[in-house]
Amino acid sequence: MVPVIALVGRPNVGKSTLFNRLTKTRDALVAEIAGLTRDRKYGEGKVGEYPFIVIDTGGISGQEEGIDEAMASQSFQAIKEADIVFFMVDVGAGITAGDRMIADYLRRSGKSAYLIANKIDGKNPDVVLAEFFELGMGEAIPIAAAHNRGITTLVDYVMEKLHPKVEPEEETGYLPDEAERAIEHEQLNIKGTKIAVVGRPNVGKSTLINRFLGEDRVVVYDEAGTTRDSIYIPYERHGQDYTLIDTAGIRRRKNITEAAEKFSIIKTLQAIQDCHVCILVLDARQGIVEQDLHMLSFVLNSGRALVIAINKWDGMDADDKQRVKDEIDRRFGFLTFAEMHFISALHGTGVGHLYDSVDQAYASAMAKWQTNMLTRILEDAVGSHQPPVVRGRRPKLRYAHQGGSNPPIIVVHGNLANDLPEDYRRYLANTFRRVLEIKGTPIRFEFRQGENPFADKTKEVKHSSRRRAEAVERTANVRKNKIEKARKQLKKTYQKPKG
Incomplete structure (x- = not known):
């Protein structure tokens, strides 16, 4: 929790x-x-x-x-x-x-x-x-x-x-949070792709959830009381297991009234933390408002896979539809990884295509890649476009490996890796996304560089070098004096006496 x-x-x-x-x-x-x-x-x-x-x-x-x-x-x-x-x-x-x-x-x-x-x-x-x-x-x-x-x-x-630290030999019955969550989910029959349907009030979340489940479907589990205070609804579609996380506290359509649909920031934040894929529902007729952007920021900060559903698309004329599309392009243009669908949850138009994007986003978010594959992609990217010179030196990127899933994390190692400019980091992210065919989920990069064991000994090295130089100079002076003395002695020995 x-x-x-x-x-x-x-x-x-x-x-x-x-x-x-x-x-x-x-x-x-x-x-x-x-x-x-x-x-x-x-x-x-x-x-x-x-x-x-x-x-x-x-x-x-x-x-x-x-x-x-x-x-x-x-x-x-x-x-x-x-x-x-x-x-x-x-x-x-x-x-x-x-x-x-x-x-x-x-x-x-x-x-x-x-x-x-x-x-x-x-x-x-x-x-x-x-x-x-x-x-x-x-x-x-x-x-x-x-x-x-x-x-x-x-x-x-x-x-x-x-989160108390429990010694292994102590029989306390304590379980780590992840293990406790896994047991809880098993008890509730929660399995498959966990989908959180999020959005501000009255955009059609409850209608979409009931469309997913079917009008007359008996909900397998729809009671509150889990540790996250959200409604977990497992169901099956075409042999694929899913679990809807209902942040609105919705039961079945016959029990729903518009006034009963409440919005809870806490429920939404916890649902986003616990899900695999978020479906952000927008109201096409009201356009994008500030609350939509706040909700989007929650999802992006969590790193969860994202599918956007623009609801209430039916009944709008061509001019209004174009206006909505232009607004989405202007305000969501940076969301290049997220699939967008124009749907009608009430009539079911376009809802089926949401599953395709959810499945694709889930597969990308949970994918596993071998280190040698990621390193080859890194080498090809560097070979096609070298990193720019930083403080007179060109960064050398050595290898890459996966650091996590949901969202995928790629860890890149090399000299001056932390100093790579932002545009080159975007280039690497776009390259990995294209080659690995990552869709529907953000991808995060971590850059690590080997520590220089002499980094904290700069002054010591300078002093040592200076001492060595001074010693060499003293030796040279002694030698010079000896040679000069010997030359004078030879000159005196072989000099002819006068008269």
Whole structure:
């Protein structure tokens, strides 16, 4: 399960600063959607191999008069969505009525909460943290988010609680996250290609899901309660196993009303993390809006394979269709790897072709390649187009191997590999994509270069060379003096006496 961390506290205690530190971005506004998530910001972070989702909130003041109720309600909603709560306080301001109210709410909620004392820089922790024991939240963890102090210790501490290291001989029943997920999926009969149907509200996700399953089909498994709080629906088509991940919480068509279709950022993020292929559904009649771009950014950042379905294509006249196509070309022109389909989920037009793209994207995302094959492709690419000279030297790319799947990762080794310009990296990516016939999924490259064992000994080498040169010069001078002395002696010996 990808854990969700909510940052709560009074306004101006440093929640947004900590949010940016955890997501390693500047003003990391991943999604800000009017109404539903107006004052909640969602971002993704990672510690080692463990990802997590962060929610930033506007703040809770605790004042009965003048309180922004909408902002406070968003904070309380974030607490409900979260697995872990970071309750932030300002050590400079001390304990306020708002802090007491939030602490009381968290104790009653039963959530796993950590008290974070921010703005600790320049202060004695032993002195300023003592008063916060009064909140009954345990010992406060001191940080200075603005100066990035204590952040790593904080996150490592929390991740250790979530993912404890268990010795092999200990019989604890603990399973790593991947193994636990595999057992869960086996119990739920989840197998085959996992497809997440994502998109903003009312674009036709539920209609498309029911079109996939068939009007009268009995759903094999359609109950909530998995660790990811999404609906996993295994089914079979033409002998091929699939599992739909329904982020909208849809059951069967007869139980669906338009008002019941809810949008959840958390469900969507977790579904994207867990799927093999995302189908991003757009509304052709409304065109591309900001929410569509936010959803697309989630998918691209996760590296998942992508198929785009432009829904509600039926009934549009030729001019409107051309307008939509022009807008897609303008705003999605960079998505050269993703297949796009114009469909009508309601009438089934074009839906069958989605499977072809899903199967193709899945095959590319999960493909395995031998090192010798990837190295040959690299050698051919370099032979056709040499890397440009960098600081007077031309990079030498030695070999390539696969570093992972979903998305495919190609690792390239060589001298000055990290210094390759962006256009040459794109050239390599396009070459590998063309030769390997990778379609429907992004491809990521990692460039690694061998460490120079003398890189940190430059001064030592210079000093050593200088000493050797000085020694040679001294020896030469001694020799020169000896030769000169011998010459004078010979001249004196053979010089004829006068008279």
